[in-house]
Amino acid sequence: MSLDEFFVTGDPLILGSQIAIGLTMIGLLALITYLKRWKWLWNEWFTTVDHKKIGIMYIISGVLMFFRGGVDGLLMKAQTSRPELDFLDAQHYDEIFTTHGVIMILFMAMPMLIGIMNVVVPLQIGARDVAFPKLNALSFWLFFAAAMLFNVSFVIGGSPDAGWTSYFPLAGKEFTPGVGNNYYAIAIQIAGIGTLMSGINFVVTIIKMRAPGMSWMKMPIFVWTSLITSIIIVAAFPIFTVALLYMSMDRLFGTHFFTVASGGDPMLWLNLFWLWGHPEVYIVVLPAFGMFSEVIATFARKNLYGYKSMVFAVAGIAFLSMLVWVHHFYTMGNSAAVNSIFSLTTMMIAIPTGVKIFNWLFTLRKGRIEFSTSMLWALAFIPCFTIGGVTGVMLAMAAADYQYHNTMFLVAHFHYVLIPGVVFAVFAALYYWWPKMFGFKLNEKIGKWHFWLFVIGFNLTFMPMFFVGLDGMSRRLYTYAESTGWGAWLGVSAVGSLIMAAGFAALCYNIYWSFRYAKRDAGNDPWNARTLEWSTASPAPHYNFAVVPKVDRLDDFWHKKKSGKLGLKKSELKPVHMPSNSWTPVFLGVAFGIVGFFLVFEWFTLAIISSVLIIIGLIANSFDYDYGYHIPVEELEEEEREWRGELK
Amino acid sequence: MSAKSNHFPWNLLIGFLLSIALTLLAVFVKFYTDFSSLVILWIIGAFAIFQALIQLFMFMHVTEGKEGVINIVNIVYSVFLALVIVFGSIWVLTSGHAAH
Numbered sequence: 001m002s003l004d005e006f007f008v009t010g011d012p013l014i015l016g017s018q019i020a021i022g023l024t025m026i027g028l029l030a031l032i033t034y035l036k037r038w039k040w041l042w043n044e045w046f047t048t049v050d051h052k053k054i055g056i057m058y059i060i061s062g063v064l065m066f067f068r069g070g071v072d073g074l075l076m077k078a079q080t081s082r083p084e085l086d087f088l089d090a091q092h093y094d095e096i097f098t099t100h101g102v103i104m105i106l107f108m109a110m111p112m113l114i115g116i117m118n119v120v121v122p123l124q125i126g127a128r129d130v131a132f133p134k135l136n137a138l139s140f141w142l143f144f145a146a147a148m149l150f151n152v153s154f155v156i157g158g159s160p161d162a163g164w165t166s167y168f169p170l171a172g173k174e175f176t177p178g179v180g181n182n183y184y185a186i187a188i189q190i191a192g193i194g195t196l197m198s199g200i201n202f203v204v205t206i207i208k209m210r211a212p213g214m215s216w217m218k219m220p221i222f223v224w225t226s227l228i229t230s231i232i233i234v235a236a237f238p239i240f241t242v243a244l245l246y247m248s249m250d251r252l253f254g255t256h257f258f259t260v261a262s263g264g265d266p267m268l269w270l271n272l273f274w275l276w277g278h279p280e281v282y283i284v285v286l287p288a289f290g291m292f293s294e295v296i297a298t299f300a301r302k303n304l305y306g307y308k309s310m311v312f313a314v315a316g317i318a319f320l321s322m323l324v325w326v327h328h329f330y331t332m333g334n335s336a337a338v339n340s341i342f343s344l345t346t347m348m349i350a351i352p353t354g355v356k357i358f359n360w361l362f363t364l365r366k367g368r369i370e371f372s373t374s375m376l377w378a379l380a381f382i383p384c385f386t387i388g389g390v391t392g393v394m395l396a397m398a399a400a401d402y403q404y405h406n407t408m409f410l411v412a413h414f415h416y417v418l419i420p421g422v423v424f425a426v427f428a429a430l431y432y433w434w435p436k437m438f439g440f441k442l443n444e445k446i447g448k449w450h451f452w453l454f455v456i457g458f459n460l461t462f463m464p465m466f467f468v469g470l471d472g473m474s475r476r477l478y479t480y481a482e483s484t485g486w487g488a489w490l491g492v493s494a495v496g497s498l499i500m501a502a503g504f505a506a507l508c509y510n511i512y513w514s515f516r517y518a519k520r521d522a523g524n525d526p527w528n529a530r531t532l533e534w535s536t537a538s539p540a541p542h543y544n545f546a547v548v549p550k551v552d553r554l555d556d557f558w559h560k561k562k563s564g565k566l567g568l569k570k571s572e573l574k575p576v577h578m579p580s581n582s583w584t585p586v587f588l589g590v591a592f593g594i595v596g597f598f599l600v601f602e603w604f605t606l607a608i609i610s611s612v613l614i615i616i617g618l619i620a621n622s623f624d625y626d627y628g629y630h631i632p633v634e635e636l637e638e639e640e641r642e643w644r645g646e647l648k
Numbered sequence: 649m650s651a652k653s654n655h656f657p658w659n660l661l662i663g664f665l666l667s668i669a670l671t672l673l674a675v676f677v678k679f680y681t682d683f684s685s686l687v688i689l690w691i692i693g694a695f696a697i698f699q700a701l702i703q704l705f706m707f708m709h710v711t712e713g714k715e716g717v718i719n720i721v722n723i724v725y726s727v728f729l730a731l732v733i734v735f736g737s738i739w740v741l742t743s744g745h746a747a748h
Contacts, residue, residue, distance in 0.1 A: 207718065235729055271737050322729060326740055334744040 008158050011092065018155045047581040049133035050542055051118045054140050056437060058115025059430070061144055063508075065108040068151060070504060072100035074497055077461070081494035083482040093478035094161040095180070099154065101164025102184065106191055107147045109284045109418070112426045114139075114198050117226045117287055119437055120429075121202060123533035123540060124220045126211025126549045131204040133579040134621075135197050141589025142194030149596050150187035153180065157601065160184040163476065165273060166247070168258035168266035173251050182600040185248040190592050192241055199233030202226055211532070213551035217311070220531045220555075221297075221304055224311050225290030228318045232279045232286075235322065240276035243269065252602055267332060274325040282321040284418070286314060288425030289356060292378045295428045296360055298529045299375035300367025303555055306359040313352035313359075320349050330398040331405045339398035346396035353389060357382065372527070373447030377428035380455050381420045388416030391466070406476075409469025415462045427454075427507070434514075435522035439539040443518060446510040454503030460496025464489035524643060530558040535566065537643045543576045546636045568640055570647040575630040582624065588617040663706025670695045670702075 008014050032038055045053060075096050079088045088096065122130055130136050153159045157179040162171040171181050206227045210219065219227075246257040247269070256264035297304040304310060326334060326342040360382060369375065391413040395404050404410055427450070434442050468486045480486055525534040535557045536545050546568060553559060560566050591613035598607035640647065674692050677683070683691070704710045710719045 207715075235725075239733065265741065267741060268737075271740060275733060275737070322732060332744065334740060338740055338743055 006156060008155055013092075014155060021155060043581070046586045047137075047583050049129070049137050049579050049581060049585075051122050051130050051133065051136060052437065052540055052542075054136055055115045055118030055120075057140055058111040058118060058143070061147060062108050062112035062115060062426075065103050065111070065147060065151075066504070069100050069103040069108050070501060072096045072103065074501055076100065077490075077494040077497040079478060080480070080490050082491065083480055083484070083487045085479065088478065090478050091161065094163075094476070095154065095159035097476055098160045098163050098166075098184075099150075102150065102160070102188065103147075104418075105164065105280070105284070106188060107143075107150065109422045109426075110191075110195060111143060111147075113229075113284055113287045113422070114143075114195070116291065116426065116429045116433065117202060117229075120433055120533060121223055121226050122205065122209070123436070123536070123544055124223050124531050125206065125209060125214060126532050126545060126551065127205065127209040128544045128548075128576065129579060130201050131209055132201050134582050134585060136201055137582065137585035138588055139194040139198040139201065141585045142197075142592055143191050145589040145593030145596070146187045146189075146191035146194070149190065149593055149600070150183055153183040153187075157183070165270075165277070167273075168247075168250075168264075168269040169260050171247070171269075172259055172266075173254075174259065179600050179602070182248075182251055182602070185244050185251060186596045186600050189241065189244045189248065190596050192237055192244065195233060196237045196241070199230040199237065202230035203234060206230070211549050211551050213556075217308065218551055218554045218556070221293040221307065221310055222287070222290035222531075225286045225293075225314055228314050229283050229286045232283050232318055232321060236276045236279035236283070239272055240280075243272035243276065246272075248599075252599065267329075270329050270332065271325070274328045275322075278325040278328065279321045281417075282317055285421045286317065288422050289314070291425045291429040291432075292360065292381055293363075294529075294531065295374045295378045295432050296363050298432070298527050299370045299372055299378075300364050301370070301528075302363055302367045303530070303558075304359070305362035305365075306355075307554065309355055310359050313355040316352040317349060320345060320352070324349065327396060327398075327401070330401045343396055343398045347393060350389065350393050350396075357386065357389075372431070373442070373444055373451055374428040374431035376448070376451045377424045377431070380451070381424045381428075384416060384420035384424070384455070384459070388413060388418075388420065392417065404469070406474055407469040408465040408473045408475055411475045412462045412465035412469055415465070419458055419462070427451075432527065433533075435526045435538045436533055436540055438515075440514060440518040440520050440522050441526060442510050442514045446506055446513060450503050450506035450510060452503075453499055453506055457496050457499030457501070457503055461493050461500055462496075464493045464496075525561070530555040532557050537639075541639055543578060543631055543636070546576075546640045547572045547574075567648050568644060570637065573633045573636050573640075575632055576636065577628055577630055579628045580626045582621075582626070584617050584621040584624065588614065588621075591617050659706050663702050666702050666706075667699060670699050 007018065032041065045057065048054065075088060076093065079085055079093055118130070118136070122128070160166065160171075160180045160183050162176055162181055162184075166181065166184055169175055171184070206219075206223060246255070249255040250257050250259060250264075256262040258264050258266050258269040260266060293304055293310065323345045324342060326338060327346045330339050330342070360378075364379075371379075391409070395401055395410060395413060431442050431447055434440075468489045471484075471486065473480065473484070473486055522538045524537055526538070527534070532549055532551075533540070535549060549556070557566075591610070594610045595607055595614060598604075598610060637647065674695050677688055677691050681688070704723070710716065710723065
């Protein structure tokens with residue numbers, strides 16, 4: 001392979017990106033060296049096993065990926081803003097919608113949610129870390145290596161271009177030669193392994209490490225949704241792992257699982273993809289529901305209405321989520337019986353979801369609502385998400401779906417589900433839990449700008465898509481004739497996307513502004529909230545709780561706060577056992593990234609040689625006899641005095 | 649695992665004998681009967697499920713301890729999912745126009 005084929009050439013946009021990436025990399029390395037921060041980075045971040053730091057790294061990566069996926073979205077909107085534009089050609093447009101989809105779901109939504117789960121879940125259940133801290137770090141580094149691997153595709157080798165669903169036979173070697181789709185198969189595989197381990201980690205953490213007294217029905221609702229999401233991860237991700245393995249075998253080694261020839265079946269890929277893909281939708285949306293529930297209860301100053309029905313609704317959604325996958329391909333030519341059954345199960349999902357919507361509304365009813373920025377996100381979520389949900393029921397009817405299938409109507413629908421459902425939730429959660437992560441609040445005034453720009457932009461961008469979709473515009477169309485009459489709608493949509501981008505810029509500015517100027521006076525409980533994470537300092541100390549809290553009831557912290565039963569006695573302090581940092585997770589992440597890169601280019605000798613790195617990492621990990629260390633009582637006392645004043 | 653007990657571990661003995669019996673039965677069915685291979689497959693499959701249940705209840709104590717209920721729910725859910733995935737996929741992929 002010549003250098004000319006290795007780097008993507010011939011497009012000024014990509015050339016610009018290559019130069020920009022190169023300069024940024026050099027700039028970053030130089031800056032870290034100049035500030036002498038390498039050692040600090042290594043000790044405090046790269047080798048950390050602290051769930052809060054890992055969570056923050058997930059969130060930072062998620063924001064970066066949001067930027068990347070967002071730029072993809074803006075490019076698509078620019079190309080379709082007027083009829084017959086020549087801004088992007090068909091190939092480039094295909095690559096961009098593919099990476100947009102993959103990045104937004106797997107490298108933006110997932111790390112954002114898992115990051116917030118990482119920060120919040122152990123704190124909410126009164127634990128000092130997750131069950132397997134080192135495994136948690138490995139999950140992160142595998143995700144990060146995969147994200148980087150996937151992202152270099154557009155400058156090295158070429159991006160995947162068969163859609164985020166990568167349907168066969170198009171995604172097979174026969175119709176898509178080149179390395180683009182290998183990136184899809186390999187990078188997502190690596191990220192998926194990381195996610196699967198996260199799922200296992202959180203299931204064990206939540207089952208085994210809750211504070212004494214916190215029985216199932218005393219768990220905060222966010223912990224419930226995280227638990228159920230983790231269970232779905234454990235149930236659904238192995239399917240994708242297998243499907244991606246088959247895909248890799250087909251593309252790299254010439255097997256015939258999904259090919260048209262030699263007894264393969266392309267539809268088997270669709271079937272396996274959506275067996276994972278539909279539960280995946282609930283994997284991202286359930287923790288988001290949990291976040292909204294916490295935010296709404298806190299800022300309505302009421303306990304969550306119908307806590308038990310909320311738990312059962314989440315469990316019901318999880319159960320049904322595995323039974324609806326065929327609704328993504330009604331038009332594949334299934335028998336009438338198949339389509340009818342899956343129509344029914346799909347519509348049944350609206351029932352528990354409706355229960356949740358009404359629970360939120362009843363929580364708000366007669367509450368003393370405080371319109372903080374995170375509450376605004378939660379309030380905007382309810383109507384926007386309902387539009388997404390109702391159009392979902394329209395799509396659920398198999399007969400009608402023959403009309404809507406693969407039109408812009410569908411695109412509008414799932415953006416109306418995923419943006420309010422996931423992105424709004426992540427924003428609400430960032431504003432809400434920011435003080436617990438960093439010790440200061442994000443600026444509320446800039447937050448309002450962020451909110452209004454983003455929500456208005458979002459509706460302007462995606463509402464017109466419903467109408468062009470009903471008018472017959474199919475998705476993934478890179479250009480269209482003026483006579484279609486879609487120009488005006490899509491022009492509005494493009495303007496909306498710019499407003500949304502301005503909203504995102506406001507968030508970035510807010511983070512910058514708050515880091516520089518915000519007062520470090522958040523206190524342990526800035527929102528007058530209800531759950532355990534607010535009973536410890538902000539930012540949470542690395543040991544989380546000086547003394548593991550005892551729980552008597554739901555919203556225990558709230559009730560103890562009201563009856564004045566909080567406070568720490570000096571006599572209660574005991575040395576705290578903590579896990580030590582480890583270099584193996586980051587090493588294994590890099591190793592998987594290197595092997596993955598060679599596999600993408602089908603350089604098998606190099607791949608085999610470099611896979612020795614993985615084995616070295618595993619062996620080093622197995623012989624690691626470091627059982628952690630103890631924090632002495634004096635140190636605990638000092639740290640707790642700093643924010644509590646004198647101890648009792 | 650379970651509370652200390654001084655009486656004879658009948659559970660384990662019965663489980664052990666049943667396991668051996670089921671294994672020998674499977675061998676017997678294969679080598680000393682004239683059933684068609686399909687029938688043999690079904691019989692051995694049924695034995696295997698029994699064997700798994702014996703392991704779970706007699707040796708792995710799924711029902712015991714605080715996590716007993718969780719374990720049962722877990723197993724039932726996993727079996728349910730496996731059935732949905734396997735038979736659902738077969739149904740979906742063979743009943744439509746792939747069948748014609």
